[in-house]
Structures are given as C-alpha cells and as structure tokens.
Amino acid sequence: MPDKKKTDQGRYRALAFVKGESLAKEKDSLVSEDELETWPYLLRKEFLAAIIVMIGLMIWSITLDAPLEEPSDPSLTPNPAKAPWYFLGLQEMLVYFDPWIAGVVFPSLIVMGLMVIPYIDINPKGNGYYTFKERKFAITTFCFGFHVLWILLIIVGVFMRGPGWLWFWPWEEWDSHRIVAETNYDLTQFIGIDSKSLLGSIIGGGIVSIYFFLGLTVPYLLMKMKNSLVLEKLGIIRYSIVAFLFWSMLGLPIKMVLKLVFSLKYIWVTPWFNI
C-alpha cells in the first residue's frame, strides 16, 4: 500500500467502505488528534439543537398568536403603513432618500456588496477563527453596516415610528394629528442658488462627484505615500470597489446628519432624479 499523500486540507476523508483490497482501508476509521467522529459528537448536538428549537417555537406559538387584522381594504390606508419588520431599515431610509435610492439602489448595493466581500477582502488572516486584531477594518466596517445601519434602523422603524412616519417613543401615545412643520432646503439654496436651475444642478452634481472623487483618491494617495503593502496587494480595481462601496455606505449616515441637523432635502436636483 502506498503511503497516503498529504491532502490540500491536510486531512483525510472517508468516502466509502469497500470490501476487499481497496484504497479506502480500515485505517480510515482511525480518527486523528484534531478530528472527531460526526456520530455521535456532532449529530447528537444537532439533534439536541433541533429539539430545543422545536420546543422553543412550540412555546412561542402556543403563547402568542400570529397577527390577523381586518380584511384588506384598498380604500382604508393605515397610518403608518409599515413594511414587514425586516424591511423597515429600507423604509426608514425613505426619510432621507428618494425611493429609487432607498428602495432600489441601496438594496442592490447591499446585496452586491455582500457578494464581493470575499473578493475584495484579501487579508489572509482570520480565516476560520475569531479575531479582531488581525482584521480591524473589515470587522468595523461590516459591523457598522450590519448593526448600526441595518439593525438599528429596523429598531427605529419598528418601535419609534408612528403616524406620518413621525418619531414617537414607545411609551408615547400615537397622535395622528401631530403635525411637524418643517421646511427642508436643498443644498444650493443655502448659498442662494435655485437648486432646480441649471447652475444649481451642476453644483449639486459636482458636489456628489467630488465626494466620490475625494473618497477614492485621498485614501489612495495617503496609502501610496506610506508605501502601503495592502494597497499594492489590493490593486486598483479592488481598491476602487472597496472605496466606492465604503463611501456609498457612509453616504447614508452623512445624509441623515445633514437632514436632521440642517433640514437638508436634496444635494443634487435634476429633472430626472434627486439625490
């Protein structure tokens, strides 16, 4: 029998038990130091987890009934009309962006952004174990997007939003007559230029372009100056994707602050779309 070759994963696999002479020998039933048998060590935990989940779900279902409201009535719009809770982060974004961004562009960017993560995160460390030190940027960015921008906005959408999508604390009673008088301004109106005019449109577009331009070039130059190895390994394409996604994501909190602090409505107004 030839000695078994080292495999890529550095371990052996048992594919089948075959009677008689074959490559798969009884030796395969030996379990090496860093392995465990699936049965019983893994399977019993899976079965246990299944039982616990089943019991938990049973208790949940016996104690709490699924909601069922009045029969649907297209002429009776509830106020507020909320999407299912897991989409409320997107609905919350509607406060800050038009539907084509909040409802279409951002979700697409999120899905595409998630998909490209393995291809733009070229840090070989932290593969298969928990570590923060070895991948600070990746973890911070992901957690900011996931916990703050996604989960927190969902919590806001579920618990803090009442009639007219106005802010109500959970202990406050919903007052459907509450009106908040607010005037919103477009960016160029702050400097006295009509945002719908050609000039206003060009300035607005310029600012959005400069935002992304600086976002892409400044970190690039900084890293270049420091002869960053990361940048070299990333290459220009990966770097641009990372920077674009990063600054698109940060666009949300930036716009939130601008809107909440300065009552800013649009940065860029065009006849076809507004940002």
Add this chain to the structure above:
Amino acid sequence: MSDKKGKDKLNIRELIKAKGILGAIKDLMLSSQVWSSFFRHGLEDTPKTRMQTVISNSFLHLHPAKVKRHAPLFKFTWCMGGITFFTFLILTITGVFLMFYYHPNVRDAYWDMKGLEYHVPFGLLLRNLHRWGAHLMVITVWFHMFRVFMTGSYKPPREFNWGIGVVLLVFTLLLSFTGYLLPWDQLGFWAVTVGTNMARATPGLGHEGPFGELLGMTAYNDVRFALLGGSMVGGNALLRAYIWHCIGLPLIVSAFLIVHFWRIRKDGGISGKL
C-alpha cells in the same frame, strides 16, 4: 443440504437457550435479509460503525464521517446554519399542511385564516408555528451570516459559498415577504403595497423611477406591474405571491441549499484555524 439445515435449527435452539426468546428474536431480526437490506452495518459501538452510521445514511451523509475537533463546538458556529435549515424544514412541513386549508383568491383567503382559527383542529397552532417560524428563520439566517463573517469563513476557498449564502439570504427574505400577503388582511396588504411601491421607482424600469418615463414606462407596463400582475395589489398579486411562495421560491431555495451544503464539504468542511 439437509446437514446444513439441521445445523441451523440447532443454532436457533441454542440461541434461545443462550439469550432467551426475546434475545433470540432480536438476533434473528438483526441477521435477517430484510434488516440487512435496510441497515448496512452493525450496531456495536466501534469507530468503524460510528463512521458507517453517517456515510451509509442518505440524510446523515450530508456530513463527512469525521469533522474537525472544533466543528461541533457551539461557540464556533452558534449552530445557526443548522438551525436555519431546521426552521426551513419546519416551515416546509407546516406550509404544506396550511395549503390544505387555503384558497389563494380574494374572496376566500382571509376567511380561510379565520377558519384555521375556529374550525380546523390545531389550525391556529399550525398558523402560529408557520408565522413565527418564518420570523425565526429570518433572524437565524442573519446570525448565521454574522458568525460566518466574524470567523472570516468567506475567505478562500469559501468565497463562492458565501455568494451562494447571500442568494439564500435574499430568497429567505423574499419567501417571508410573499407569505406576508397571503392572509389578505390589512397588515399584509399594506405591507406589500408599501414594499412593491418601491418597484415603481426602479431606475429605468419603474414608471416613477429616474428615466422611467423617458423609456416609456407607465403603471401598466413597468416592473411593478410584472410583479403584481396589475397596477394594484389585487387578486392577481395574491395568486402570484401564492405561487412564488409555495412553489417557485421554495424550489429555488432548495436548489441553492443543495449547492450550499455540497460546497461546505467540497471546500474542505467547516473552516478552522489551519
């Protein structure tokens, strides 16, 4: 020939003497052709049968026979992928039962919900299990993604499987969303109205989206119309949601799950420090 038969009989008598009647029956059963056609390995607890238990069972052999030492640890996987799959199974089963009592049309849908509550034995429990199970699945799939991210398990060679995972995440949300409409109550109706209104704003493809009008989009030919089968959430939308929810999406999810699980193994099993 006759010699051998005599020997067999003798064995049975001896067997009964040695193990008692029950023991003999058990022994005979375990060595019968029927039993050994069902189960291909013995039951004694040896390293070999432990492995055979896994690899000779169609369902269990999704697993490898041996796993890395840390793989079964709760603190590594949080069991979240497995629990997500388990909730998917619960939802499939309760969902099939619900289909027996549900008519996807505007006249009956809502009253079928009431029927489940008042007339069908355990109908309300069935509906609750399906509803809360769906919420649970959305939550656990997020936790699963989060843990996979935190352990860096998307790194080579698992990039592709992460992508499959993202698809599964999207389809999990879509499954939940299409199901939301089916009770045909105010909650679902308006949630889906709000949700699909976004489609109106799709750049180029929605009639209220950027460049939509320029490209000839109206409320009667844009993506929203295609999703709803109409310009409003109505009977056609209900039927479409139903078919996507009960047939289309589950089939797609199952296909991706097969790839997901297959890939976990082909990528060298669960990730770990090398």
